[in-house]
Amino acid sequence: MRFVFDGLEKMASTLTRQQYLELYYYMRLNRELEEQMVRLFRQNKIVGGLYSSFGQEAISVGTAYALGPGDWIAPMIRNIGALLVRGFKPRDILTQHMARYTSPTLGKDGTSHFGDLKARHVVSPISMLGDLIPVMTGIAMAGRYLGQKIVTVTWIGDGGTSTGVFHEGLNLAAVQKAPLVLIVENNQWAYSTPVERQVPLKDLADRAKAYGIESAIVDGNDAVAVERTTREAVAHARAGNGPVLIEAKTMRMRGHAQHDAAEYVPKEMFEEWKRRDPLDRYEKFLTDNKLWDAKTKKDIDARIAREIQADVEFAENSPFPPPESAAEGVYCEGCHTVEAEWKRPKEEVMPPRSSVKAEWPRKMFTGNGSQPLPEKTAPAKSKSVKKSARVPVRAKAGR
């Protein structure tokens, strides 16, 4: 599978009008919330750094929108759009950035570093890139073990693909055929380092070939294509065909974080990509396809403005955490229960039903130059001997 959808042009999707409008709502909310946070940053109300996703909203929203409620995500720093789709509110993101006691982490961590294991199935990222890949692989494996038929999704940037754990994680997912979809957001920049100095490949999707997994390339500024491609990839993974890597080509339209003026980016690049702004293009798509009118847009935008305003007020009126709460919560001592959600009979994984012969079956050794010798050692003139002695072509990977 290697498909490049032109979603906006061909409307290659099967979403309802309501769903198309929802996609707009989340992308616009993503954009406006970040604009609001920039204002708060300038007012010194954001305690730490502010990492924004201007220009990448179609990826966060389009990918998360393609998932089912039982599926799991682990966002990266620029994926607050995915958190919104998953049901978190602007107030969760605002209180996180403003270090309030009402934040999902009670002020213990900031930014998009929060999650919800039980209801929303969102894993909090850590700042070290790549580490989410094996973690989400583990959840995918656990989901399969429990009979849940879930898929896990996480995101990484072009820079993050250079880490060792990217390789370890994706390789483990591949040999396990884990239902994992990895979105590589190629936004051209890892802090100040251009992708050309990060990866010697034109397409980061080519990384997938090394793991024998499927991949896709998608225009990351085309929300419809992103949603559609992710939906296909998720179906592929859910069906037990193994992980999929999707490269979404896009552009980081601001600096690495708010402190960074990104003067190292050639001006023309910003100008070129401004013309491909995902929200502008999506609005045009909705208009061209008569999916909305001026009033609908006005209503949605007004609703977003109201919601953000209310949540900014909530965040600003929220207390900071009591200092002594810094000492709490290092260990889980009876505060949480750990329970697996079984969707298959447990007896299947218990003896005697779980018992197996502990040996590697000969038939699995068909690749990598190790295939059975022909059974008969008769003179080698028949085609069959020749054929069986040939090293089989490896499973088709990539395109």
Place this chain on the structure above:
Amino acid sequence: MPETTYLEAIRQGLGEEMQRDPAVVLIGEDIGVYGGAFKATEGLLERFGWERVIETPISESAIVGAAVGMSYAGLRPVAEMQFIDFIACGFNQITNFAAKSHYRWSAPVPMVLRGPCGGGVHGGPFHSANPEMYFVHTPGLKVVCPATAYDAKGLLKSAIRDNNPVLFFEHKFLYRRVKENLPESDFTVPLGKAVVRREGRDLTIVSYAAMLHASLEAAAELEKEGIDAEVIDLRTLLPLDRETILASVRKTNKLLVVHEDTRTGGIAGEIAAVVTESAFEDLDGPIRRVTSLDTPVPYAPQLEEFFMPNAAKVVAEARELAHY
């Protein structure tokens, strides 16, 4: 009934917990068909199948990461490091992902990371490490170092049932050397509780893992000289059982800490700090320590013996302290 070795106790502990709770799964390198480099998981693939005994590529970071993910999904994974030295390859996942998870966002990580540690078997610089203190310095982890077969089994069961990431360091020198009769019934040993292995009046020797046995041997030797040593087995290094140590020091008034870990930054330093903070008035002498040298673990037997503590070195230090 034959005595059970430390290694067999671990194997039993794993098997019994897997039988008790289908959420317990194993993940690691060569742990299935081969049964693990030290055979700690031998026979478990036959009983519990491929889904519960998961063989992985050589990817320590991915092993730890996958175990963290499984624990988020409600499983209780037990991951194996083939030799504990390789835990360094999974360091980030342990210290930044697993350890901080509950504190940061209230997500418990009920996983165990176990593997063979320790020297005395001529493993050289990469198969002999005692890396416990990297992790004792990491809030959010629990660090367990059993010294006996009973504790190996009982502590492992507690570790698997615990809702926090537990690092379980099995001393490979003890695998087949220590053994005892174990109860047939299900038993656990609580995490975070030290135990007095030998009562005495003249000085306290605090130790753990293989060095507990060197310390007990030393105590028997000291007894012949009329020195009555109390010997404490820490069992868990994090959280540290300060009370048991302090109670003993208040009784004997002298403290010797013995560990196989290297000297600088070893647990002896922390224990010395705890005792001087809370029982300074009770001390009748300096706190002493017998440890390995501040070097990597050398390969040649002559070098390794010089590097590591042993009963004779403990006796010499304890004798001096007793007569202080």
